Amino acid sequence: MKQNKRNWLLLAPAGTWFLVMLIIPLSVVLIFSFGERAPSGGVVLALSLEQYANLPARWTAFKNTMTLAPIGTLAALLIAYPLAYFLAVKVNPKWKTILLVLVIVPFWTSILIRSYAWIFLLGGRGLPALLDWIGIEGVRLINTPFAVLVGIVYGYLPLMVFPIFVSLDRLDKRLLEAASDLGASRWNAFLQITLPLSIPGIATGCMLVFILLMGEFLIPALLGGGKVFFVGNALVDLFLQSRNWAFGSAVAVTLVVVMLITVTIYMRLIARLGASRDDVAIM
Amino acid sequence: MTDRTDHISKKKFMEELERYRKGSISRRHFLRVTGLGAATAVLGSTMPGLRPRPAFAGDIGDRVVLATWPNYHDTANFDAFTEATGAHVQVNVFGSNEEMLAKLQAGATGWDVYVPTNYTFEDYVKEDLIEPLDVSRLPNYEPAAFDPRYAEAGSVNGKLYGVPKNWGSTGMAINTKHNNGKGISSWKEFFDITMDKFSGRTVVHDYQLTTIGSALNYYGYSFNSVDEKELADAEKLLIDVKPHLFAITSDYQPPMRNGDAWLTICWSGDGKQLNTDMPEIAYALGSDGGEIWSDYYAIPKSSERKDAAYALINFLINPEVNAKEVLAHGYPTADSRTFDLLPDALKNDPIIFPAQELLSPLEFGAAVTLTDPNRAELMARFKSA
Numbered sequence: 281m282k283q284n285k286r287n288w289l290l291l292a293p294a295g296t297w298f299l300v301m302l303i304i305p306l307s308v309v310l311i312f313s314f315g316e317r318a319p320s321g322g323v324v325l326a327l328s329l330e331q332y333a334n335l336p337a338r339w340t341a342f343k344n345t346m347t348l349a350p351i352g353t354l355a356a357l358l359i360a361y362p363l364a365y366f367l368a369v370k371v372n373p374k375w376k377t378i379l380l381v382l383v384i385v386p387f388w389t390s391i392l393i394r395s396y397a398w399i400f401l402l403g404g405r406g407l408p409a410l411l412d413w414i415g416i417e418g419v420r421l422i423n424t425p426f427a428v429l430v431g432i433v434y435g436y437l438p439l440m441v442f443p444i445f446v447s448l449d450r451l452d453k454r455l456l457e458a459a460s461d462l463g464a465s466r467w468n469a470f471l472q473i474t475l476p477l478s479i480p481g482i483a484t485g486c487m488l489v490f491i492l493l494m495g496e497f498l499i500p501a502l503l504g505g506g507k508v509f510f511v512g513n514a515l516v517d518l519f520l521q522s523r524n525w526a527f528g529s530a531v532a533v534t535l536v537v538v539m540l541i542t543v544t545i546y547m548r549l550i551a552r553l554g555a556s557r558d559d560v561a562i563m
Numbered sequence: 564m565t566d567r568t569d570h571i572s573k574k575k576f577m578e579e580l581e582r583y584r585k586g587s588i589s590r591r592h593f594l595r596v597t598g599l600g601a602a603t604a605v606l607g608s609t610m611p612g613l614r615p616r617p618a619f620a621g622d623i624g625d626r627v628v629l630a631t632w633p634n635y636h637d638t639a640n641f642d643a644f645t646e647a648t649g650a651h652v653q654v655n656v657f658g659s660n661e662e663m664l665a666k667l668q669a670g671a672t673g674w675d676v677y678v679p680t681n682y683t684f685e686d687y688v689k690e691d692l693i694e695p696l697d698v699s700r701l702p703n704y705e706p707a708a709f710d711p712r713y714a715e716a717g718s719v720n721g722k723l724y725g726v727p728k729n730w731g732s733t734g735m736a737i738n739t740k741h742n743n744g745k746g747i748s749s750w751k752e753f754f755d756i757t758m759d760k761f762s763g764r765t766v767v768h769d770y771q772l773t774t775i776g777s778a779l780n781y782y783g784y785s786f787n788s789v790d791e792k793e794l795a796d797a798e799k800l801l802i803d804v805k806p807h808l809f810a811i812t813s814d815y816q817p818p819m820r821n822g823d824a825w826l827t828i829c830w831s832g833d834g835k836q837l838n839t840d841m842p843e844i845a846y847a848l849g850s851d852g853g854e855i856w857s858d859y860y861a862i863p864k865s866s867e868r869k870d871a872a873y874a875l876i877n878f879l880i881n882p883e884v885n886a887k888e889v890l891a892h893g894y895p896t897a898d899s900r901t902f903d904l905l906p907d908a909l910k911n912d913p914i915i916f917p918a919q920e921l922l923s924p925l926e927f928g929a930a931v932t933l934t935d936p937n938r939a940e941l942m943a944r945f946k947s948a
Contacts, residue, residue: 320686320934322668337940341947404823420763422823423810505810506769509947517946520665521771522939 306536312529321523331530338531341514342538344500348425348510349493352432353486359433360440360485365474367441368448380445383438395431395502402427402503423505431499436492440485447481448474483550487543494539511535626651627871630663630677632858633814634833637891644878650871658813659770660933667692667863674863675872678728681716681857682772682928688719694862696723700873703881705900713857713897716927725859726880729832729894732917732925733773733854736819736829736837736846746845747826750780750852754804757826762807766815766827771942772928773828773854774801774811780852787929794937801945811946819844835893835914846914848921855925857897889915 313331315323367379386394400406402421411419421427451474459469497512506513511531518528627650641652655674657663660683666672668690679687687693698704704726706714717725735753739746741761747753754777757765767774776786778797788794809824818824819837829837834846860876862869878884882900889896889905895915896902902910909915932938 317936319936320690321665321939337944338947399817403818403821405821506812506946507805507808507810514943514947517943519669521659521661521769522936522943523661523665523668524936524939524943 309529309532312525313533315526315529317524317526321525323525323529331527332534334527335530335534338511338514341509341511342534344425344509345494345496345511346538348428348432348500348508349490349496352429352436352493353490355429355433356436356440356489357482357486360437361444361482364441364444364448364481368445368451369474383441387438391435392498392502395435395499398427398431398434398503402430422503423507425504425508427503428500428508431503432493432496435499436489439488439492443484443488444478444481447478447484451477479550479553483553487546490546491539491543494535494542623648623650623871623874624868625649626653627675627868627875628653628655628673629875630655630657630666630672630674632657632678634816634836635678635892635894637887640879640884640887643884644875647878648871648874650874652875658768659772661771661939664692664933667865670865672863672865673867675866675868676860676875677863678858679725679861680928681859682930683933684716684719684724684859684861685930686933687861688722688724692864693724694864694866694869696726696862697873698723701726701877701880703877708898708900710897710899716857717859717861725861726876727897728858728860728879729889729892729896730855730857731831731894732848732922733776733828733830733856734834734846734848736827736834736844738819738822738825738841738844740843741825746847748847748850750777750849753777753826753828753849754781754800757804757807761826764809764823764825765804765807766810766812766818766824767801767804767808768813768815768828769811769946770813771938772932774945775938775941776852776854776928776932777828777849778804780849783851786852786854786926787932789931789935789938791937794941798941798945801941802948805945805948830894831914831917832892832894835912838914839893848917848925850924853925855922855927857927 311325312323314327314329315325316328316330318324363383367376367383371379399422402408404422406421408419408421411417421430455473455477456469459473460466464472495512496510497516500508500510500513501516514531515528515535518524518531629652631654633656636654641654645651660680663677663679664683664686667674667677667687679693684693709727713730714727717723717727735747735750737746741764742756747756753765767777775794775797778800779788779793780786781800782793782796784790784793784796788797809818815824815827815829816833816837819827820841829846831846834844837844838846860879862872862876866872879888880898882898882904885896885898885901886904889901889909893915896905
């Protein structure tokens with residue numbers, strides 16, 4: 281009994297937090313999504329599916345998000361894996377800590393400011409001018425999906441590096457020696473031992489990056505020039521410009537549902553790849 | 564004790580207070596450098612009522628929050644205000660009146676002063692979001708000095724809610740270098756050249772009033788139209804133009820300056836600023852329409868520092884200060900006292916004070932556009948297309 285009481289007490293802060301910061305706001309959003317836009321903006325409660333019927337008007341935003349978020353996640357993975365591998369396996373342990381710190385250093389500056397810097401790097405006087413100088417003319421980077429992708433990979437890379445690093449760092453090197461003794465080539469040993477054992481790290485990293493990307497709005501707003509539009513941007517617009525809270529809520533609810541479905545499919549895939557559910561640290 | 568003359572400036576006082584709060588100086592040091600230790604000692608021994616009111620920061624608080632537009636003030640004036648009153652001016656910049664209204668509707672903005680445009684007042688009053696102004700707290704406000712054309716929207720039902728900041732026009736700025744040195748002067752030309760040789764180089768505002776308004780002008784419709792058929796035409800044009808745009812943003816000066824963008828919908832003050840620094844950028848009004856507008860200083864009901872709000876507004880409409888503002892932002896003033904203080908070159912500047920016949924096709928924004936659901940949704944659809 282006493283044990284039971286203590287458990288409840290320990291859970292109370294987290295429980296209260298989830299109730300106040302997650303359950304209640306989500307319920308409000310759900311209720312709003314069945315409402316209608318008030319004459320001068322905001323919401324009047326109703327029981328209508330009109331907002332959901334209007335969802336196709338934001339099809340492009342969903343399409344952009346659902347293409348650029350997976351591509352961005354994949355690109356971040358391809359760049360992060362070799363880096364994490366190098367840090368965990370190859371680098372002299374003496375340097376490991378300082379190199380890891382260097383991976384975090386960008387986080388000391390706000391993502392807003394770092395993304396803003398990319399406006400100048402990708403703008404006409406940045407990289408395109410350099411390309412022009414070596415003979416590749418007329419390249420346009422800023423305000424394109426490519427610019428948004430660069431921003432995404434840049435901003436989210438550390439979130440991908442760390443989980444993979446941790447899973448590779450824990451790798452038992454004796455397994456690789458055993459593989460070598462048994463005649464496996466280094467490439468084979470990587471494919472059959474290192475890679476499968478790092479899948480939990482990959483799964484965690486991809487999950488972290490993908491979920492955050494689904495709600496991203498800052499990077500597309502800054503590097504897409506208002507032309508590469510994510511669902512996050514559609515939401516900002518509906519609440520802060522056209523003041524259509526009802527439709528905004530319907531878009532938000534739809535985003536949550538799409539995200540839940542995608543993540544479920546993703547977890548199934550990961551399970552099939554051999555990582556158990558417990559291995560994906562954030563679930 | 565009484566012959567101490569080394570007093571402390573208000574700015575310095577605030578800095579010392581901040582250091583004391585952060586714990587980087589001791590209480591004793593704080594009381595000594597600010598003179599408060601001495602002041603307490605003196606005040607304790609005299610009749611407080613007979614002394615002049617201490618002029619330290621406590622008067623109006625230590626800060627005031629201003630919600631305004633990009634490139635719209637002389638920051639040196641803010642420093643002067645802080646110097647004079649001890650209150651720091653914290654500036655929030657917005658790209659559209661709709662965004663300001665949305666923030667105020669959602670509540671708790673923390674703003675003390677904001678800068679709404681003529682066509683928004685009716686709704687702010689209807690929604691009870693705006694504070695009626697007490698003229699006795701604005702000694703620098705002299706109604707007779709203002710051209711009524713640019714002041715009348717600040718009053719609703721006979722009550723004063725806003726004092727005129729400045730007026731201006733919404734036209735277009737073009738980098739003539741890319742058009743054989745020639746400018747353009749209609750919205751027809753604006754959108755046609757965008758879909759042709761300026762493809763990928765044009766900016767439109769992230770603002771329904773001006774972007775939809777310009778597209779309506781293209782067809783010869785009213786800038787303020789809420790007619791469904793006319794809006795459908797405007798939407799078609801905007802969707803067709805979108806692939807040819809450089810960006811949809813109200814902060815268009817950076818790309819115009821670095822050469823990425825060649826053409827933009829432009830407020831006259833920005834046009835003046837760009838033209839001053841880069842003479843090849845020309846500002847023009849649309850012969851087929853456009854906007855003429857007037858911005859006002861106003862106080863949101865939710866402000867918790869109304870003393871500071873009145874003090875800031877009163878400071879900024881002081882003709883001496885206002886003249887410096889005009890020199891910095893390049894928008895015309897409706898205040899004849901300020902106008903008289905401007906250098907002749909500015910009084911005769913064709914961008915700041917355009918000829919009357921160029922202004923005649925322009926329209927003031929209409930209140931209905933602010934809340935019209937079709938215009939709002941059209942803009943959102945255009946952006947997410």
